[in-house]
Amino acid sequence: NNTVQDVIVRWRRMxxxxxxxxxxxxxxxxxTQNVIEKQLAAEGTTRFALGRDAFVARTTAFVTETGGTIxxxxxxxxASCDWSRTAYTLSPELSKAVREAFVLLHERGLVYxxxxxxxWCSRCLTSLSDEEAEHSEETGSLYHVRYPLTxxxxxxxxxxxxxxxxxxDVAVAVHRDDERYRDLIGKxxxxxxxxxxxxxIADAEGVDPAFGTGAVKITPAHDANDxxxxxxxxxxxxxxxxxxxxxxxxxxAGSRVPPELLGVDRFEARERVVQMLKHLNALVKIxxxxxxxxxxxxxxxxxxxxxxxxxxxxxxxxxxxxxxxxRNREIRILPERWEAVYINWLEGIRDWNxxxxxxxxxxxxxxxxDACGEVTVSRDDVAxxxxxxxxxxxxxxxxxxxxxxxxxxxxxxxxxxxxxxxxKAFYPTxxxxxxxxxxxxxxxxxxxxxxxxxxxxxxHTVMLxxxxxxxxxxxxSKSLGNGIDPIDVIALFGTDALRxxxxxxxxxxxxxxxxxxxxxxxxxxGRNFVTKLWNIGRFLLTNVGEETVRPLxxxxxxxxxxxxxxxxxxxxxxxxxxxxxxxxARPVNGVWNENELNSGLRLSxxxxxxxxxxxxxxxxxxxxxxxxxxxxxxxxxxxxxxxLAHCFDSALRLLQPIVPFITDTLWRRLPxxxxxxxxxxxxxxxxxxHETIASNxxxxxxxxxxxxxRQLRADYAVPPGDRIHARLDTSASADAATDxxxxxxxxxxxxxxxxxxxxxxxxGSGESGATILLSSGAKLIVPLGGIVDIDKECGKAKIExxxxxxxxxxxxxxxxxxxxxxxxxxxxxxxxxQKGVEWSARREQxxxxxxxxxxx
RNA sequence: GGUCGCGUAGCUCAGCUGGUUAGAGCGCUGCUUUCACACAGCAGAGGUCCGGGGUUCGAGUCCCUGCGCGACCACCA
Numbered sequence: 001n002n003t004v005q006d007v008i009v010r011w012r013r014m015x016x017x018x019x020x021x022x023x024x025x026x027x028x029x030x031x032t033q034n035v036i037e038k039q040l041a042a043e044g045t046t047r048f049a050l051g052r053d054a055f056v057a058r059t060t061a062f063v064t065e066t067g068g069t070i071x072x073x074x075x076x077x078x079a080s081c082d083w084s085r086t087a088y089t090l091s092p093e094l095s096k097a098v099r100e101a102f103v104l105l106h107e108r109g110l111v112y113x114x115x116x117x118x119x120w121c122s123r124c125l126t127s128l129s130d131e132e133a134e135h136s137e138e139t140g141s142l143y144h145v146r147y148p149l150t151x152x153x154x155x156x157x158x159x160x161x162x163x164x165x166x167x168x169d170v171a172v173a174v175h176r177d178d179e180r181y182r183d184l185i186g187k188x189x190x191x192x193x194x195x196x197x198x199x200x201i202a203d204a205e206g207v208d209p210a211f212g213t214g215a216v217k218i219t220p221a222h223d224a225n226d227x228x229x230x231x232x233x234x235x236x237x238x239x240x241x242x243x244x245x246x247x248x249x250x251x252x253a254g255s256r257v258p259p260e261l262l263g264v265d266r267f268e269a270r271e272r273v274v275q276m277l278k279h280l281n282a283l284v285k286i287x288x289x290x291x292x293x294x295x296x297x298x299x300x301x302x303x304x305x306x307x308x309x310x311x312x313x314x315x316x317x318x319x320x321x322x323x324x325x326x327r328n329r330e331i332r333i334l335p336e337r338w339e340a341v342y343i344n345w346l347e348g349i350r351d352w353n354x355x356x357x358x359x360x361x362x363x364x365x366x367x368x369x370d371a372c373g374e375v376t377v378s379r380d381d382v383a384x385x386x387x388x389x390x391x392x393x394x395x396x397x398x399x400x401x402x403x404x405x406x407x408x409x410x411x412x413x414x415x416x417x418x419x420x421x422x423x424k425a426f427y428p429t430x431x432x433x434x435x436x437x438x439x440x441x442x443x444x445x446x447x448x449x450x451x452x453x454x455x456x457x458x459x460h461t462v463m464l465x466x467x468x469x470x471x472x473x474x475x476x477s478k479s480l481g482n483g484i485d486p487i488d489v490i491a492l493f494g495t496d497a498l499r500x501x502x503x504x505x506x507x508x509x510x511x512x513x514x515x516x517x518x519x520x521x522x523x524x525x526g527r528n529f530v531t532k533l534w535n536i537g538r539f540l541l542t543n544v545g546e547e548t549v550r551p552l553x554x555x556x557x558x559x560x561x562x563x564x565x566x567x568x569x570x571x572x573x574x575x576x577x578x579x580x581x582x583x584x585a586r587p588v589n590g591v592w593n594e595n596e597l598n599s600g601l602r603l604s605x606x607x608x609x610x611x612x613x614x615x616x617x618x619x620x621x622x623x624x625x626x627x628x629x630x631x632x633x634x635x636x637x638x639x640x641x642x643x644l645a646h647c648f649d650s651a652l653r654l655l656q657p658i659v660p661f662i663t664d665t666l667w668r669r670l671p672x673x674x675x676x677x678x679x680x681x682x683x684x685x686x687x688x689x690h691e692t693i694a695s696n697x698x699x700x701x702x703x704x705x706x707x708x709x710r711q712l713r714a715d716y717a718v719p720p721g722d723r724i725h726a727r728l729d730t731s732a733s734a735d736a737a738t739d740x741x742x743x744x745x746x747x748x749x750x751x752x753x754x755x756x757x758x759x760x761x762x763x764g765s766g767e768s769g770a771t772i773l774l775s776s777g778a779k780l781i782v783p784l785g786g787i788v789d790i791d792k793e794c795g796k797a798k799i800e801x802x803x804x805x806x807x808x809x810x811x812x813x814x815x816x817x818x819x820x821x822x823x824x825x826x827x828x829x830x831x832x833x834q835k836g837v838e839w840s841a842r843r844e845q846x847x848x849x850x851x852x853x854x855x856x
Numbered sequence: 857g858g859u860c861g862c863g864u865a866g867c868u869c870a871g872c873u874g875g876u877u878a879g880a881g882c883g884c885u886g887c888u889u890u891c892a893c894a895c896a897g898c899a900g901a902g903g904u905c906c907g908g909g910g911u912u913c914g915a916g917u918c919c920c921u922g923c924g925c926g927a928c929c930a931c932c933a
Contacts, residue, residue, distance in 0.1 A: 094878060117931095135930075142933085154866075173933095211932045218933095225931040291932070305931090337860065341928060344859065347927085436928085471867090473926090493895095504881075505868075513868055525881055531895045539892030598872070605870075608880065615882050623892085713887095714899040720888060755890095807877060819913030820875095835876055 001465055001500045003432045004506065006079045007603060010657035012430070012585055013080070014686040020426050022412050023074060024087035025067055029401040030124055030132075030298045033360040036062060053357050055187045057361050063090075072841045075487060078495050080682065085210050086424075087412040089404040090362070097247040098404045099364045099379050101453060106377045110314045111354075117220070117227040117352050119308035121296040122245030127310050127358040129351060129400060131292040131440050133303045133668040143274065144213065146282045147172060156189060157284050161211030161291060162222075163277065164247070164269040167194050167256045168240040171218040173229060174544060175209040192282045193273065194256045201233055219251075221307040237307055241266060245304060260810075266304065298305075311364060311397070313357040319346045319450035323443060329592040331447065333462045335509035336598055338436060345440055352398045352445075357759050361398030368393055388771035400742040406445035409458035416453075420421035421725070429459045430586050436464045460586045462602050466511035468502075473513065484516045492519060493527040494658035499525030503658050504607045530662055533655070537666035538617045543630045550641040557693060558634065562645045562742060562768075563749075567622040568697035571647055572689045576612035578654050581606035607658055614651040621703065622647065643674050650687040686756045688705050698738065701774055702746045708772040709754040712782060726782045731761075733778040756782075771852050773845035794854040801846040 003173055013019040033047075040046055047055045060137075067088070074081060087094060098188060105111040119133035120126075148155045156172055169191055174181035183204045206229040207216050220230025220237040230237055239250030240257050247269045249260045251841055261269055277283040294303045323346045324337055325331045333339045355364060356703045367382040370377055371390030376382050385392050406599045407415070414420025428450070434443060443462055450458030468484075469477050476483040489498045501523045505512045514522040560568075583600015587593070622644070629640040649672050652663040660682060667681040718724065728743050730736035740760045743750070751757050758780070762823060769783035814820050821829055 089925075135928095158933080162933090206931085206933090209930060213933095216933050222930075223933075225933075228931075287933095290931075338928095340860065439928090489905095507869060508872095510869070513915065528881095528895045535893035535896085537892085542892075594873095604880090608870085612880090619892085620897085710898060711900095720890080724897085752890095789869070803877080811876095812876095814913070817913050818924075821913085823913065824875070832874070839877090 001433060001435065002074055002268065003077060003502050004465055004603065005431075005461070006077070006660075007499075007525060007657040008431055008433065008601070009502055010080055010660065010682060011582055013682065014656065014684060015585070016685065020077070020085075020429075021080070021081045022085050022413060023071060023081035024089075024408075025070060026089040026401055026405050027063065027361060028109050029356060029398065030126065032059060032063065033358050033544075034124065034298060036360075039100050041382045047359065055359050060774050062747070071324070073487065075277070075496065076490055077498065080660070085412070086344060087408075088580050089401070089408075092409070093414075094404060094411045097361055097407050097415055098399065099365045100416040101403070101407055101449070102365055102399070103377055103379050104453065110317060111377075112312055112314065113306070113309060113352075114312045116307050117222070117305045117307050118310055119271060119294060119303040120243070120308070121299065121301050121303050122243065123301040123356060124296060124358070125243055127306075127308060127353055127355065128296060128303060129353045129402075132297045132400075133291040133296045137290055138293045138295070139288060139290045142212065142287040143152070143277075144287070145192070145217075145277055145286035145546050146284050147191060147198075147217075148282075149184070150190050152190040154184075155215045156184065156200065156215045158215045158217045160217055161289060162271045163272065164266055165219045165222045165240070165245075165275065166191065166217055166221045167261075168221050168238050168253065169194075169198055169217045170220060170238065171199050171201045171233065172228065173203045173216045173218050174203050174209050174214060175207040176204050178207075178209045178214050180214060188394070192280050193258060193276055195255065203229055203232070203282055206232075210537060221252075223536050225304075226252065227307065233788040239307055241304060241306065243306075243385065243497050251307075252703075254530055269335050277670060282761040298514060309365075310353045311395075311399075313351045313352040313354055315351055318448040318452050319349045322346055322447040325451070325457045326449060329587070329597060330457050330590060331462060332592050332597055334464065334598070334601055338439065338462075338464050338509075340421075341436075342439060346444060352400075354403050355395075355397040356400055357396070358398050361401060363397040364397050366400060368395070374576070402441055402445060405442055405763065406449040407453070409446055409450060410454050427454060428456055431461045431463060432459045433463045435467065439464065460592070460716055461601070464509055465674045466506065466509055468512050468514060471513060471515045475509070476514075476516070482516050484514055484519065484522075489519060489591070491524055493523050494530060494661070496662050497523055497526035497530045499526070500529050500607070500659055503603050504529075505604065510600055529615075530659060532615060532619070533659070533662055533666075535612065536623065537648070537662075537669075540623065540644055543626075544641045544645050544671060546671055548673050550638060551647040552642060552646045552693075553691065555639055555642055559639055559641070560643070560693070561629075561745060562696070562699040562702070563622055563625040563638065563727070563746070565693055565695040566697075567618060567647055568693045569695035570613060570617045570622075570689075570692060571648070571650055572691075574617075574654065575687050575689050577609035578606050581609060610651065610654040610658070612646075614655065617648050618651060624753050625702075625746070625749045652681060653684055654688045658682050659840050698742050699746075701739065701742050701776055701778075702750065704774050705743075705756075705780055707759075707774065708756045708780065709750075709756045709782070709852055710771070712770055713755075720755075723751075724754070724782055726756055726758045726780050727762055728758050728760045729779040731779075733776050735776065736778075739774075739778045755762065760784060773849055777841075777845075794850060797846055797849045798854075801843065802851060804839060804846065806842055808836070808843060811839065833852070 009019045009021040036055065038293060050058070070088065071083075087147045102111060106334065119130070120130040121128055140161050142159050142161055143158050143514045144157050145163060145166065145551055146157045147156045158172055160166065172189055174185065176323050181200070184201065186202050188197045188199050191198050199519070201218070206225055207214070218229055220227045220235055221239045222241065227237070229235070236252050238253040238256055240253050242248040242250065245266045246265045247266065249255045249257045249262070261272060264272065274283065274286075283802060295301065296303055326333065326785060328340060333342055354393065365379065366375060366377050369385035369388060369390050369392050372385060373389040374385050374387040376386055377391065382394070384390065384391050404411070409429055410423060413422040415423055417423070432443060432446070445456050450456060450643060470476060474480065474482055477835055488500055492524065498579070504525055529648045539773055581600070581602045583602070584596050587596060626640040629636050649667065649670055649803065652667045652670075656663045667684070709726070712718070713724070730739045733739045743758055769781060771779040774780060811832065815832060
C-alpha cells in the first residue's frame with residue numbers, strides 16, 4: 001500500500017506537481033487500549049485499579065516508544081514523505097480539529113445523545129459502531145420454546161437463537177394478519193422461569209410469519225429489532241445482562257433473573273436456561289440453524305446488543321453530497337466495481353455511534369452540571385457550569401478513533417484554521433490509496449467529512465489495492481504467522497527488489513500472492529530486475545565514459561544511424577505507454593470525463609513498459625549494437641555515447657518511482673550535462689517524447705536477420721564457435737540499395753551477436769542451404785553444408801506455410817464478406833486489408849522457400 | 857437473504873469500451889560459462905481462454921444457463 005502511494009507521489013513530483021505525501025499515525029483506540037490492558041493483566045492488575053490518568057499516561061508512554069516503528073518501516077521502504085509534517089491523531093493540533101468537528105456537528109443538530117440498543121463488546125467493555133461489529137456465519141441452534149397462555153387455554157411457541165434473553169422478554173409479537181394467532185392478540189402469556197405476565201401484540205413490520213413459528217419474543221433491551229418494536233408499542237425495556245456479559249437484574253429488570261443464574265456468563269446461562277425449560281416441559285425442540293453472528297472487530301468476542309446511552313452522528317444529511325460526488329464523477333473509485341459497494345452502503349447508511357467506553361482517545365467535549373442539569377458542548381474545557389456556576393464533570397467516554405481519522409485530509413493541513421497555507425496549497429488532495437476493508441470505516445467518512453467541514457471532496461481518486469496473501473490465498477496476518485516482514489526482504493534483496501516485485505505484480509485491485517516460506521522465489525522478479533539494471537548501468541557507464549555527452553538536440557539528425565533512431569523510437573513508445581498506464585493525475589474540470597474515468601494507475605502495466613524498454617530493447621539490442629562504435633574513435637562514437645546516455649537517462653527516470661535507490665545511484669554517474677552530482681533523480685523531470693526523431697524501420701531488418709540466424713543455429717545445433725557465412729541476395733528487394741546499405745552498416749553487429757558474416761550480393765557458393773526471406777523481399781542465403789537437414793528445414797517451412805494458408809483463407813473470407821466490410825469500422829477493415837497484404841507477401845516468401853529447399 | 861466479483865500456459869496474473877497468428881513474470885526443456893549480467897544470454901515446449909447455449913460478419917471479451925470459487929452487505933427472531 002505504501003509503495004503504491006510512493007510510486008504515485010514520486011511520479012507526480014517528477015511531473016512538476018508540488019507533491020505532498022503527508023505521513024502519520026492514528027491512536028488506534030481499542031487496539032492500543034487492548035495491548036495495555038493485556039500488559040496490565042499479565043502484571044496482575046487492571047486499568048480500573050490503575051486509574052484513568054495513570055492508564056492514559058502509561059498508554060502515551062507506550063505509543064511514544066513504539067509509535068515510530070511504522071514510520072521507520074516507511075523510511076526503510078523508501079517512502080518519500082514530508083517527514084516534517086508527520087501527524088498523529090491525538091496531537092494537540094489534531095485534537096483541536098476533533099473538538100471543532102464535534103461542536104460544529106452539534107451546532108448543526110447532527111450530533112445527538114441517543115438511548116437505544118447498540119453493539120456491545122463485553123470484553124472491551126465498550127459500545128461499537130455497526131462497522132466495528134463484523135458478521136460471520138455460524139452454525140447455532142434455533143430453540144423452540146412454549147409460552148403458556150396465562151388463562152391456561154393454550155400456548156404459543158416462539159423460536160429464538162438466544163434463549164437466555166427470554167428473561168428480558170416483555171411481549172410476544174405476531175403478524176397482524178396471521179390466521180394462526182389472530183384470536184390470541186391481546187391475551188397474555190406467562191413467561192417461563194421468570195413467571196411474568198407478558199402481552200401478545202400484533203405488529204406488521206417486525207414480524208415475518210414465515211420464519212420459525214411466526215411468533216416472536218420481544219426483548220427490547222437486547223435486540224435492535226425488538227427495541228424498535230418496543231418503541232412502537234411503548235413497552236418496558238428490562239436489562240438482564242451486565243456490561244461484562246453475565247446475567248444480572250439491571251435497569252427495570254426487577255427479579256426476572258432467578259438467583260441461581262445471577263452472575264453466570266451469557267453462554268453458560270444459555271445452557272442452563274435450556275435445561276430449566278426442559279424441566280418445565282417448555283422446550284419444544286432444538287433445530288440446527290446457521291445465522292450471522294456479530295463479533296468485535298478487535299477481539300472477536302461475540303457482541304451483545306445492549307440498551308445504552310451513546311452519542312450519535314446523524315448521517316443521512318452528510319451522506320448526500322458524498323453520494324452525488326461519486327455519482328457525478330467528482331470522485332472516482334478504482335477499480336470501478338467498488339463504486340456500487342460505496343453507493344449501496346451510503347444509501348442505506350445509519351447513524352454513527354461515536355462514543356466508546358474507553359479511556360484511550362479524544363474525550364467527548366461535553367460537560368454536565370449535576371446541580372442544574374445543564375449540558376455544555378464546548379471547544380474549550382469547561383471549568384464551571386455556565387448557567388449556575390456549579391461544578392461540572394466531563395463526559396467519561398471517548399470518541400471512536402475514526403472520528404479523528406475522517407478529518408485527516410484537512411486536520412493534518414491546519415484545519416480548523418481555514419487560512420492555513422497548507423490547506424490552501426494542498427486541499428483538495430488528489431489520491432487516496434487504501435484497502436477495500438476500510439472503504440466504509442475511513443474512505444466514505446473522509447468524503448463525508450470533506451463536504452461537511454470543507455465544502456468539497458477531499459480527493460479525486462480512491463484507489464483500492466488488493467491484499468497480500470500467501471500461496472493458499474490466505475490473507476497474511478500476524479496472528480496466523482503467514483506474513484512476510486518487509487524488513488527481512490529488504491535485508492535479503494534490497495528495498496528496490498521489494499518494491500519492484502510488489503508493483504509489477506499488482507494488477508488493478510488484484511491480490512498479490514507471495515510465499516512466506518520461499519522469499520527467494522517470491523521476490524525473484526524484483527531481485528532479477530534490479531541486478532540486471534545494475535549490470536546494464538555498470539556496463540553502459542564504463543563504455544560511455546566520464547566525459548559529458550552531447551545533448552541529443554545538438555546532434556545532426558542525419559548523422560544518426562538506424563540503430564539510433566530505432567532505439568529512440570522505442571523510447572518514445574515506452575514513454576507513451578508509461579504515461580497511458582499512469583493516466584491523468586486529476587480531472588481537468590473537476591469532474592472525470594468518460595475517457596479518464598477508468599484510465600490510469602495501472603502500475604503493473606507501467607512497470608512492464610519500462611522494464612521492456614530498458615531490458616529487452618535497450619540492453620538486448622541497442623547496447624549490443626553500439627559496442628564497436630563505442631570502441632572506435634570519432635564523431636560516431638560520440639553519437640552512440642549520446643544516444644546511450646540519453647536513453648538510459650530516460651529509462652532511469654521512468655523507473656525512478658518504482659526503484660528509487662538504484663536509479664539514483666546510476667543516474668548521478670551518467671555524464672549528462674546538469675545531472676551529475678547535482679541533485680536527486682527524484683527531482684529530475686519526467687521524460688518526454690522526442691518528436692523530431694523518427695525511425696524508418698530499417699533496423700528491424702537487422703533484428704529479423706539476427707533472429708533467423710540464431711534460430712537456425714539452435715535448430716541445427718551449429719557449434720557456438722562456428723561462424724556462419726551467409727549471402728544477402730537483394731534481387732527481389734523492394735529497395736535493394738537500402739537493404740545493401742543496412743547490412744553493410746551493421747556488418748560488425750551481425751557478425752558479433754549472430755556470429756554470421758554476410759556478403760552482400762556476392763557470388764553464391766553453390767552449396768545447398770537455408771534461405772531466410774526478410775520482410776523487404778531480400779533473401780539471406782545460408783549455406784550450411786552437411787550440417788543442415790534440408791528435409792527438416794523444408795518440413796518446417798511447409799508446416800508454417802500450411803498454417804499461414806489456413807489463417808489467410810479465413811482472413812480473405814472475412815474481407816470478401818460484405819457483412820464485415822460494410823459493418824466493421826473503417827479503420828478495422830483497413831487494418832485487416834493491410835494484414836492481408838502482409839500475409840500474402842509472407843505466403844509468397846514461404847512458397848519460394850519451400851521451392852528453393854524442396855525443389856518443388 | 858441481497859449485491860458484486862472471479863474461473864485464460866504447471867503457478868500467479870495481464871488482456872480496458874467485441875476486431876492482428878491470446879501475452880508477462882516465475883517454473884519447465886535444450887544449448888551456452890562469449891571479456892555488463894548464469895540473479896545471464898539464445899532457442900523452445902506448453903492454452904478446446906471452466907462446460908453448454910445464444911447474439912454478431914467476427915466472442916477470451918456481450919447475453920442466458922450449468923458447475924466451481926470468493927468478497928461485501930444484511931435487525932430471519
